[in-house]
Amino acid sequence: MTPVRADLASDEELLVRSSSEPEAFGHFYDRYERELLRFFLRATRRADLAADLAAEVFAAALAGASGFDGARGTARGWLYGIARHVLADTWERGRVEDRARRRLGMEPIALSDESLERIEQLGTSGVALELLAGLPDDQRDAIHGRVVEERDYADLARSLQCSESVVRQRVSRGLRALRSRMEQAR
Amino acid sequence: MNVVPELRKSLLRAAGRQAAPARARPRRPRLAGVVLTFGAVTALAVVGVAFVLSGSSGAPPASPPALTGAPAALLAAQRLLTQVQLPRGAVAVASGPRELRSAPQGELPSGSADVYRFFLIRGDPQTILNAVQSLNMKLEQNGGVGIGESSASASGSGSGSHPIFASESTEVSRLGNLRRELQVSAVPARGGRSAVRIDAQAYWVPPRPADTLIPAGIRTIEVHVSGASATSISHGLKTATRLSSGRDVALVVGYLNALPIAPRKPLPSGVPCGNPRIQITFNRADGHPGALAVMHPPCGLIDVWKGHAHTVLTFEAPAAGFNAGTLYRVLVLLAGVP
Numbered sequence: 001m002t003p004v005r006a007d008l009a010s011d012e013e014l015l016v017r018s019s020s021e022p023e024a025f026g027h028f029y030d031r032y033e034r035e036l037l038r039f040f041l042r043a044t045r046r047a048d049l050a051a052d053l054a055a056e057v058f059a060a061a062l063a064g065a066s067g068f069d070g071a072r073g074t075a076r077g078w079l080y081g082i083a084r085h086v087l088a089d090t091w092e093r094g095r096v097e098d099r100a101r102r103r104l105g106m107e108p109i110a111l112s113d114e115s116l117e118r119i120e121q122l123g124t125s126g127v128a129l130e131l132l133a134g135l136p137d138d139q140r141d142a143i144h145g146r147v148v149e150e151r152d153y154a155d156l157a158r159s160l161q162c163s164e165s166v167v168r169q170r171v172s173r174g175l176r177a178l179r180s181r182m183e184q185a186r
Numbered sequence: 187m188n189v190v191p192e193l194r195k196s197l198l199r200a201a202g203r204q205a206a207p208a209r210a211r212p213r214r215p216r217l218a219g220v221v222l223t224f225g226a227v228t229a230l231a232v233v234g235v236a237f238v239l240s241g242s243s244g245a246p247p248a249s250p251p252a253l254t255g256a257p258a259a260l261l262a263a264q265r266l267l268t269q270v271q272l273p274r275g276a277v278a279v280a281s282g283p284r285e286l287r288s289a290p291q292g293e294l295p296s297g298s299a300d301v302y303r304f305f306l307i308r309g310d311p312q313t314i315l316n317a318v319q320s321l322n323m324k325l326e327q328n329g330g331v332g333i334g335e336s337s338a339s340a341s342g343s344g345s346g347s348h349p350i351f352a353s354e355s356t357e358v359s360r361l362g363n364l365r366r367e368l369q370v371s372a373v374p375a376r377g378g379r380s381a382v383r384i385d386a387q388a389y390w391v392p393p394r395p396a397d398t399l400i401p402a403g404i405r406t407i408e409v410h411v412s413g414a415s416a417t418s419i420s421h422g423l424k425t426a427t428r429l430s431s432g433r434d435v436a437l438v439v440g441y442l443n444a445l446p447i448a449p450r451k452p453l454p455s456g457v458p459c460g461n462p463r464i465q466i467t468f469n470r471a472d473g474h475p476g477a478l479a480v481m482h483p484p485c486g487l488i489d490v491w492k493g494h495a496h497t498v499l500t501f502e503a504p505a506a507g508f509n510a511g512t513l514y515r516v517l518v519l520l521a522g523v524p
Contacts, residue, residue: 018201018205019204019205020205021205022198022199022201022202022204022205023198025197025198025201026194026197026198026201029188029193029194029197030188030194033188033189033190033193033194034189037189037190051190051193054190054193055190055193055196055197058193058197059197059200062197062200062201062204063204067269099320103320103321104200104203104204105200105203106196106197106199106200107196109190109192109193109196110192111190111192112192115189115190115191115192118189118190119189119190122189
């Protein structure tokens with residue numbers, strides 16, 4: 001049987017394949033990199049710490065990928081389980097553990113300024129998403145579909161069961177409200 | 187475009203290193219464990235350069251079995267033993283020295299299983315214990331070994347800095363109704379090596395009937411400690427406490443609801459539990475008590491009343507696990523024990 005292309009494979013499948021196909025883990029990393037960095041950035045408010053924590057979590061996930069059992073939960077839940085433990089450990093010990101990375105023989109990573117900047121930007125979009133949650137449902141759905149999912153207006157109009165002009169109006173009003181909230185938040 | 191491409195690159199290199207030996211490694215027959223609680227003692231000797239996880243040796247991950255009781259415990263213990271990682275160069279041997287041949291904890295409760303193997307590993311006992319703990323890092327879900335809390339003991343040789351016997355019991359993440367522990371014991375052997383015994387233990391904790399659980403919707407907890415000595419009080423033991431933070435309440439309720447019912451073994455007659463006693467009242471939002479518990483630290487028992495229903499729980503190892511950290515946090519909350 002031909003294996004499913006890595007970019008189309010499920011998270012669970014990627015983890016199972018990681019032990020023999022390094023690139024499968026690369027795809028897994030791509031799927032969760034932003035989400036996990038944002039998670040740690042919110043918790044620590046420091047880009048360098050967020051990167052350090054994410055590195056340890058991905059290393060632990062790589063080390064444990066062969067023992068992953070999809071019957072017991074999703075890969076996302078499993079990854080966040082590791083993330084919460086690493087974070088709790090960090091609070092408890094006052095430093096980020098690097099056991100998983102050492103075990104895999106990973107060298108410490110020197111983060112480039114560009115990477116740090118990109119992590120910080122994730123924090124900004126995180127605030128925007130939080131503000132998005134405070135908008136009326138119809139505006140939030142329209143903005144989420146248009147800005148976050150990058151769907152076109154016709155597609156959105158079909159799924160939201162209204163005309164294109166109504167979707168445009170909701171997006172425009174919502175973004176205006178969001179902009180004003182962000183200004184207040186600064 | 188990745189946010190941290192340098193991390194992706196580093197992980198892929200590590201994944202490549204990890205994949206290479208896994209591909210090159212010949213598949214080896216899996217070792218059968220030794221079951222103590224059922225009296226069947228079998229040991230197989232295998233000489234190897236490394237102890238590998240079942241996953242990386244090509245064994246398919248099995249789904250959680252629909253077994254209960256002792257058979258489930260046996261299967262869980264066997265699986266745990268295959269997941270343990272040992273330092274490079276660990277050599278499996280048929281048997282170990284006399285000091286390691288008896289079960290580390292004596293008789294185990296019913297519904298439990300202990301599966302073990304012997305190894306020779308380079309290093310002194312304490313270093314090996316540390317290495318095993320470090321290798322079996324926290325991965326608390328999905329079959330990861332997931333070391334939680336541990337208790338260790340060591341006896342000194344009197345002549346050197348290395349202990350002659352070191353043992354560590356570590357609680358591994360719980361798997362449904364199965365509580366799992368890893369016990370590592372080591373004594374020095376010849377040639378700078380130590381003889382090591384690894385026990386994987388699993389205990390079947392029967393599900394608690396719903397009517398024995400502290401109900402949901404508890405908002406506050408009132409605590410009264412009686413029988414405490416003046417010395418304890420002068421050391422910070424509180425005799426009356428009220429918990430109202432949701433987090434604190436959840437911790438105490440969660441802890442009690444996770445404890446097993448005490449084995450139906452009557453306490454030796456005429457031996458009182460002694461003092462102090464910690465009375466815990468669980469109040470609902472309307473201020474009425476939803477349950478009442480009395481904790482007897484000297485006996486490791488907790489009486490719980492819900493209406494007229496009475497249950498006795500135990501918080502003593504091994505029945506309740508080695509969750510000393512959680513017990514400590516709960517005791518600090520309840521009585522401010524320093």
